[in-house]
Amino acid sequence: MSNADFADGDHFSAAAVSPAADLQDVSINCIDCSKDFLWSAGEQAFFRDKRLENPPKRCKECKKAKNERLAAIATAQQSGVKQRIEVIVSCAKCGESTTVPFYPSQGRPVYCRSCFLELNPSILNGNQPES
Ligand SMILES: [Zn+2]
Ligand SMILES: [Zn+2]
Known part of the structure; x- marks a missing residue:
């Protein structure tokens, strides 16, 4: 009896956590380099998980470049050096x-x-x- 219960429950929970079946890879045009990049279903699930409402605007490279710019500015500000x-x-x-x-x-x-x-x-x- 307990065996059957376990199997049932297992099956049920597996269906409940089916990974973001409604999401599909989306192609987005990067605002910095104007190239299309792929916003994968996995990343969309991540965004949704984090309750981020706005899809990414930049491809990975431009996002990285932007983060580096911001980091450089932040470092300069912290060190008191005017950049x-x-x-x-x-x-x-x-x-x-x-x-x-x-x-x-x-x-x-x-x-x-x-x-x-x-x-x-x-x-x-x-x-x-x-x-
Ligand atoms: Zn002018
Ligand atoms: Zn880009």
Whole structure:
């Protein structure tokens, strides 16, 4: 009797933990390098497990590169050394190449200095120290 019970229970629990059968590998376009990468069902299950709502935006390499950038910045901040960052971007208004002292986030326009000041004239009157 106990044998049959055990077998039943075993079968039942095995069905209950069937691994994320509703998930399928998804192809996502990386916002950094614009290449498609695979978001596997296993990773989706992991995200769901962690209650992360937003799917990844970057492929593994870009994510790693981003983490390294952030880590470098964090290290510089901890050591008190001011890190000078220069990222080359093109101005969203006039299209000129310009360098900015930060890593622009995707989807947010970046302007060259003159366009930026044009759009934010109050900064000229503010206490933004000139470097
Ligand atoms: Zn990428
Ligand atoms: Zn500009």
